[in-house]
Amino acid sequence: MSGRDDRLQTRVLRAGSPPFDSGAAPVNVPVVRASTVRFERDAERATLHRRREAGEAVSTYGRHGMATHRALEAALGELEGASDVLLAPSGLAAISLVFIALLSPGDHVLVQDSVYGPVRERIEPLLTRLGVSFSYFGASDGVPAALLRPQTRLIYVESPSSFLYEVVDLPALAAFAREHGVLLAADNTWGAGLLYRPLALGADISVQATTKYPGGHSDLMQGAVSTADAKLARRLRDTHDALGLSVGADDAYLALRGLRTLAVRLAQHGRNALEVARFLQTGTRVVARVFHPALPDHSGHALWQRDFTGANGLVSFAFRHAQPADASAFVDALRLFGIGASWGGYESLALIAPSARLREHSYWRGDVPVVRLHIGLEDPADLIDDLSQAFRRVLK
Numbered sequence: 001m002s003g004r005d006d007r008l009q010t011r012v013l014r015a016g017s018p019p020f021d022s023g024a025a026p027v028n029v030p031v032v033r034a035s036t037v038r039f040e041r042d043a044e045r046a047t048l049h050r051r052r053e054a055g056e057a058v059s060t061y062g063r064h065g066m067a068t069h070r071a072l073e074a075a076l077g078e079l080e081g082a083s084d085v086l087l088a089p090s091g092l093a094a095i096s097l098v099f100i101a102l103l104s105p106g107d108h109v110l111v112q113d114s115v116y117g118p119v120r121e122r123i124e125p126l127l128t129r130l131g132v133s134f135s136y137f138g139a140s141d142g143v144p145a146a147l148l149r150p151q152t153r154l155i156y157v158e159s160p161s162s163f164l165y166e167v168v169d170l171p172a173l174a175a176f177a178r179e180h181g182v183l184l185a186a187d188n189t190w191g192a193g194l195l196y197r198p199l200a201l202g203a204d205i206s207v208q209a210t211t212k213y214p215g216g217h218s219d220l221m222q223g224a225v226s227t228a229d230a231k232l233a234r235r236l237r238d239t240h241d242a243l244g245l246s247v248g249a250d251d252a253y254l255a256l257r258g259l260r261t262l263a264v265r266l267a268q269h270g271r272n273a274l275e276v277a278r279f280l281q282t283g284t285r286v287v288a289r290v291f292h293p294a295l296p297d298h299s300g301h302a303l304w305q306r307d308f309t310g311a312n313g314l315v316s317f318a319f320r321h322a323q324p325a326d327a328s329a330f331v332d333a334l335r336l337f338g339i340g341a342s343w344g345g346y347e348s349l350a351l352i353a354p355s356a357r358l359r360e361h362s363y364w365r366g367d368v369p370v371v372r373l374h375i376g377l378e379d380p381a382d383l384i385d386d387l388s389q390a391f392r393r394v395l396k
Contacts, residue, residue, distance in 0.1 A: 008194070009263045011078040016071025016256065029256065032066035033249045034059075055084075055234055064241075068249045072256040076214075079193035079259065080206050082226035084233035086240045087247040091189060091209025092118050094223025098156070098185050098205055099123050101239035105131030108151040112168060113138050114161035114361040116187060117354075138362035139166035140299065143176040152180070158187035159196070160300065162343075163316060163353045163372055164291045166363050167300025170307060174202025183232070189213075189344075194262055195310045199228050205236075212344025213312065216258040216265055220251045265346070265377065269313030270294075272383070273375040277315045279384045286395045288320035288368065299363065313375040314343060316353065319368045319395075326395060327352050327369035333390035336383055343374035348383055350374075 018025045037059055039045035051058050057073060059066050065073075065087065073085040088094040095116065103109060109127075111119060113136040124134050133151070137144035139159065155177050159168040170186060177184040185205035186198035192213040198206040208214065210222040225240075227233050277292040293304035294311040304311075319327065331339055337350040353370040375383060 008078070012075055012194075012262065013260055015078040016074035018067075018071075029068055029071040029253070031249050031253045032068045033062075034066050035062035037061055037066075055230065055237065057084075063244065063246045065247070065252070066249060068252045068256070069247065072252045072259075075256055075259045076193070076208075076210070076224050076226060079262075080188070080208075080226035081197055081199045081228060082206065083228050083230065084226070084237070086225045086233075086236055086245075087210075087252065088223040088225065088240075088245050089247055090221045091116075091207070091211055091223040092122070093245060094207050094209070094225050095119060095187065096123055096126075097225055097236065097240055097243065097245065098207060099127060099132075099154070100243070101236045102154050102183055102185075103127060103132045104153075106151055107131075107153040108133045108135065108149045109154045109156060110144050110147055110152060110182075111136050111155075112157040112159075112161070112166075114164065114166050114363065115156065115158040116162065116189075117357050117360075119156070120360065136360075139168045140363060142169060143172055145176070148180060148182075152182050155182055155184045156187075157184070158190070159198075160190050160293055160304070161361070162190060162314065163357060163370070164361055164363055165190070165293050165298070165300065165314065165316070166361070167293055167303040167307075169303055170198060170201045170203060177204075178202070190312060190314070191308065192262065192266060192312070192344075193226075194266055195312065196308050199226065201307060204229055204232060209344075210255045212342065213266055213269075214255050214258050214262060214344075216261065216345060217254070218342065218345030218347065220254045222247055222251055222255055266312060267310065268377055269375060270311045272377070272380040273311065273313045273315045273373075275380040276373065276375050276383055276387070279387070280315070280317045283384070284388070284391050286320050286322070286391055287317045289318040289366075291316040291318075291370075312344075314372065315375060316370055316372040318366055318370045322369050322395060324352070324355075324369055327371060329394045330390050331371065333393045334386055335389075336378060336386040337373065343372075345374075346377045348374060348376035348378055 186203040188206045189209045206226045292315045340349040
């Protein structure tokens, strides 16, 4: 990685470290659990409440977080290049926070058509009922000028998307959004803040499911919303409070601990996934197409090279000739891959991409099954052996 990225890794490692007390301090921030915060004097209580109302991240009540939460927010702020970070109990909660905080009845939002499925399935119906309208555009469409309306208030993207890894031209979208007074928010779960920094590329908001790579061990649910705009942070914070969003101290601690090893884990995920992707391209005749942005023939490869510093553990492939039952049998035949919908943990996973989700992608024109693999930290040779035996057994 570049020197700039090395410096970022160091900052993330040290952000939120406990201060010295009488000349000593633990390496890791303690887990501070609390519902009620006590104050020595009423004057201190009033002062801290005023500071919180002014936007400072101080602890006045357990729902607002304690020292463990402040440390995680500081580390995520370094990772994303953000001045303000809000924690949520899941990635979907973080996405919902952005939409609810920034949109009002009569507003219009432009959404990339390959975003995380629950945006269409859960958030759109909720906000449509509240008077917000949605339009969708493809990552390859560039700037969606034809869809812009006077009521457009937000552009929401996910780059790369999490099934076929379409990559948007975020700087171009950011320039377009600024020109028209529209906010731009980006789901940064794939890049985890380390491989991709949307705020530096012009986005107003970066959203992550910290459930995935920051957690890294498939044992917590969490999301985060980051911004470098103080006025925007206030809007987000007010809605965050109104919704009563809160993250437990133990989960905050797990995410913070995961961030300390994020760089080395993500680098290994990336190496392993690229090795598997190359095997899928050349090592079997039953695969028609492999989706991974680091491959030169991927549609978003040039943008990925320009805007990203690496790749993660996700790789998908389309069968050449197969039916849904064949794909199910293939996944069932795998020994080292679990079957699961999430990703970002140390373990390898396989999931058949839902055909309904793929049809929402303007990029996808096929009718054969697609399998998404999350390549974990196992030896990639063992994973390739496992894939090979599953192909042999099922697709003879």
